[in-house]
Amino acid sequence: MTESEKLILAPMDGLTDTYARELLTAIGGYDLCVTEFLRVTDSLFPARVFYRHFPELKPALNHEAHHCISRTKSGTPIFLQLLGSDNNAMAENAAKAVLLGAEGIDLNFGCPAKTVNRKDGGASLLKYPERIYQLLDSVRQAVPKHIPVTAKMRLGYDDQALAHDNAMAIQDAGADWVTIHARTKKDGYRPPAYWDTLLPISELLNIPVIANGEVWSVEDYFNCRERSACKSVMLGRGAMVTPDLARQIKYALAKEPIKPLEWGSVCSLLERLYQLMISNPDLHDKYVAPRLKLWVKWLMPNYTQAEEIFNSLKRIKDPYQAIQLIKMSDK
Ligand SMILES: Cc1cc2nc3c(=O)[nH]c(=O)nc-3n(C[C@H](O)[C@H](O)[C@H](O)COP(=O)(O)O)c2cc1C
Structure with a gap:
């Protein structure tokens, strides 16, 4: 396994809560989790909102020394995902989350829900690469340099025309990496996921691109990696269907025999x-x-x-x- 060959547990609202994060990471194989999205409007949340959403949060004893402890019981780091479109509110809430102990901040540019998109959040921002840049830039500037800021996007809203521009905006604003759910908002969750379209994007960017979408098995994982040329993969629904999927993948990478969970x-x-x-x-x-x-x-x-x-x-x-x-x- 190389350093950048990560397996990430996807944020899934109503599924990957604190319980699922604890149970799935205890089985093994995950390098990182991302919380379900926390929706930011125009105000700064009190601490209790962060703790309710992300109960693993614990203040870092010494942030400068990268001594973070907001992890699952088995030690897997967790990033907080924020969803919103108000630059200031997103920046302020990100900074507060970091003070409370978040090890990283992920921004949601992929949520297809009507209620979210009507209010200009999630995937609807994919129509405006400049706004994505501004939002990420505001958050990047508000949190200490050693705290990763990442983004999760889809290939586009109605079509893929702005996929490169959006990915580039995310990179230019200083993101540490971008996860791409290889479908547009219009595609919803309908198979296939267009893994091949990630290849030119990952070639264009200097930051890592994490592939996401339709990885249900070890075989899908290797096909996704080959077709996308992405080293790291985020597992979503496959993690619920096959709770040991990440561990199976790690065994396959190590060329060790796989014993699926009975x-x-x-x-x-x-x-x-x-x-x-x-x-x-x-x-x-x-x-x-x-x-x-x-x-x-x-x-x-x-x-x-x-x-x-x-x-x-x-x-x-x-x-x-x-x-x-x-x-x-x-x-
Ligand atoms: C029930 C459900 C809730 C989701 N909630 C979120 C979310 O909070 N934030 C996010 O970025 N993506 C969310 N997603 C999208 C997943 O993270 C992932 O991108 C998508 O399911 C595609 O990956 P998969 O085919 O491996 O499931 C959600 C997906 C599902 C099915």
Whole structure:
């Protein structure tokens, strides 16, 4: 593995929360996580908003010495993702997050949600490379030099015409790297991901380009790398379907035999998720069963056992009954 050959866990709103970050990075293989987006409007958030969104935040004892500790329990660094379009508010919130201990700031230029785009955030900014430059430049100037500032973009809004301009704007404003979800906003999440289009962009830029989109397996990972010429890859939905995907990829890179996670271990993972949730006094009981169901649903393409229990699980509201049903499926 070379230094820049990173595997990054994607920000996924409602999926890669603090629990999923803890559980997935404990399995291994990830070099970095990015939080779900935190939407910034025009004001500076109080500290509690950052802590609620990013509970792993811990003030660095000595930022100058790069002594950051906002990591998952297994030690994987986490960057905070911000989404917004107000230069000052984004800069102020980024600076505050860093004071609270964030190890890096990622800016979202890819979210396709109508509610976000109507208010000029996420992918809608891809229509204006100059605004992307200004936003990133404001954030870059507001945080200390040793804190990475990165961006995540799609190939464009309706089409790919501005892909190079947007990537260049991100580089020129001083980003440490850019992650590109290889689809436009118009493409939504429809396969394919256009990995080949990342190649000319990565050749044009001096900063690393991280490839993202449609990597569901070890085979997809190698195809994506070959076609995009990107060394680092961000894993999104594939990480939910195959919780050990990053570890499988790391084993493949090391040419070691891969032993995919068995259903029994997946059940232990879900039990750990249950334990983490019920031990959080701030989390309402009503969120526990739906959260378990959601992950079981994501597991269905990969595990027949998940498919077998899903219909019964769907009807259960009580968290304890839900986890019992999951545990019994391993008998
Ligand atoms: C439910 C869901 C929530 C997402 N939330 C975010 C987000 O908060 N920030 C972001 O940059 N991308 C978000 N994404 C996009 C993913 O990070 C990723 O770019 C996309 O899913 C493509 O990668 P994949 O094909 O490996 O899933 C989200 C995707 C999904 C499916």
